[in-house]
Amino acid sequence: MAALRALLLRVRAPLRPVAAGPPPRPFASGAGFEYIITEKKGKEGNVGLVQMNRPKALNALCNGLINEINRAMEAFQQDPAVGAIVLTGGEKAFAAGADIKEMQNQTFQNCYSTGFLSHWDRVTHIKKPVIAAVNGFALGGGCELAMMCDIIYAGEKAQFGQPEILLGTIPGAGGTQRLTRAVGKSLAMEMILTGDRISAQDAKQAGLVSKIFPVETLVEEAIKCAEKIANNSKIVTAMAKESVNAAFEMTLTEGNKLEKKLFYLTFATEDRKEGMTAFVEKRKATFRDQ
Ligand code: CAA
Numbered sequence: 631m632a633a634l635r636a637l638l639l640r641v642r643a644p645l646r647p648v649a650a651g652p653p654p655r656p657f658a659s660g661a662g663f664e665y666i667i668t669e670k671k672g673k674e675g676n677v678g679l680v681q682m683n684r685p686k687a688l689n690a691l692c693n694g695l696i697n698e699i700n701r702a703m704e705a706f707q708q709d710p711a712v713g714a715i716v717l718t719g720g721e722k723a724f725a726a727g728a729d730i731k732e733m734q735n736q737t738f739q740n741c742y743s744t745g746f747l748s749h750w751d752r753v754t755h756i757k758k759p760v761i762a763a764v765n766g767f768a769l770g771g772g773c774e775l776a777m778m779c780d781i782i783y784a785g786e787k788a789q790f791g792q793p794e795i796l797l798g799t800i801p802g803a804g805g806t807q808r809l810t811r812a813v814g815k816s817l818a819m820e821m822i823l824t825g826d827r828i829s830a831q832d833a834k835q836a837g838l839v840s841k842i843f844p845v846e847t848l849v850e851e852a853i854k855c856a857e858k859i860a861n862n863s864k865i866v867t868a869m870a871k872e873s874v875n876a877a878f879e880m881t882l883t884e885g886n887k888l889e890k891k892l893f894y895l896t897f898a899t900e901d902r903k904e905g906m907t908a909f910v911e912k913r914k915a916t917f918r919d920q
Contacts, residue, residue, distance in 0.1 A: 665695040668702045670712065671853045676860040678706030678715040678758075679853065688726035689719045691750075691771045695729075699775075700752040707756050710919075713860025713867070715756065716852045717779055718763040719772075721845055724788070727770025730797065747771075750803045753778040757868040759859050763852035764788045765845055769827070774803040777812060777838075780871060781855065784830040784839040785848040791827035811878055812838045863901035863917040 665684045671677040680702045682689040689695070699717070706712045719725055728747070736746065753760060753775065762768075762776040765785035773790050776782050784790075792805045800806065801822065810818040813836035821828065833839040843851045859867060869892045876885045896902040900920040908915035 663698050663702070665692070666698045666702060668705075671716070672857040672860060674711075674857075674860075676711055676713045677853050677856040678702070678709065678712045679849075680706075680715065680717045682717075682719040682725055685720050685722070687729070688723035688767060689772065690726050690729040690731075691775065692729035692732050696750055700749065703753055703756050703760070707758055712758065713862070713864050714759045714761065714856035716761045716763055716849065716856050717753070717775075718849050718852065719765065721765050721785075723766040723772070724762070724764040724768040725772030725775055726767045727772050727793070728803070747802055750775070751778060757871065758864070759856070759867060759871055761852045761856050763849045764790075764830075764839075765848055767791075767827075770794055770801065770805070771803050774801060774805045774808065777804065777808040780874075782833075782839045783848060783852045783855070784833060784842050785845040786830055786842050787845055788830040788833070788839075788842075789827040790821075790830075790833050790838060791825065792822045793825035793827070795823060796825040809838075812836070861917075863899065863905070864919040865899055866896050866901055866905075866917075869896060 665682065667679075667681040667683050669679045669681075671679045680699060682695060682699070684690065684692070684695055703715065703717075706715050740746065750771070759781070760779040761781045761783060762779035763783050763785075764776050765788055767789055768776045769789070769791045770793055773792055776790075792801045792809060794801050794805070801809075806818070806822060809821065812818075813821075813833075817828075817836055820826065828836070828838075830839060830842050834842050841851070873885075873889045873892050876888045879885075880888065901915075901917045904917060905915045
């Protein structure tokens, strides 16, 4: 009985706010999270916000944190009201990488047989657009997690890096692949081989980040962008995302073929009809995600 009471108290424990400001509205299906805070944002509650909240460890991505991010992302994916998701951390760190303390005694045999870190890329299977709002450190797995998102916005003091080489290892959650595609070979090699970090400004110049904002307004700006996306047709947005992502996997000819098929498919939707009809009738389109 005492154990049951203790468990109930733990589940009902209030979520800890990370930054100054009013405590966030809890997320119905997200009660009980230990490492993240989730909320619905935007005027119509159509943006899902996932905030990593392990500030003492600079949001080091322990297994529990990754599992909670995956759960929250999947819950927002299933939520018909949500059209886009923002993933953020705290002001000092988006995430300082995989949890080194958790990895310290890991063995090759265990990594290999359990598929260590293979559940990290679930974010890439989310069909709704995901925006990473990066303040502070995005290092190692933190940089890799941001790169799994569809858009990266950075706070002006953000720092990106793949410092695994300094720990005697290499990036293991897509860093060598996604960073190289994002910033090109020379800068990716330099970052991965030296472990040096780059600033938000350099990240923007290199194409890793699309916009930079003051630290305090970053998340708000990411939510505004997510809201804009969420106001469009969800089904057509998913097709656009699929088509852009194909550019990283296919040849130009194959990618163009897929794009054409998806373009044709938009003509099977009510939303395409509504969008064009609204334009012709000089009114705002109302998308029903059909
Ligand atoms: N794992 C576990 N704990 C971490 C951590 C990590 N990646 N990064 C920071 N922490 C912990 C620190 O151990 C410290 O905890 P204690 O207070 O209990 O000692 C706390 O967070 C604060 O960190 P610092 O005192 O080091 O803070 P700082 O401001 O002096 O330095 C930092 C900040 C430069 C980010 C530094 O913490 C750092 O270099 N962190 C490690 C970055 C890193 O190497 N990331 C790559 C990890 S490997 C990886 O990600 C593999 C992969 O590809 C998946």
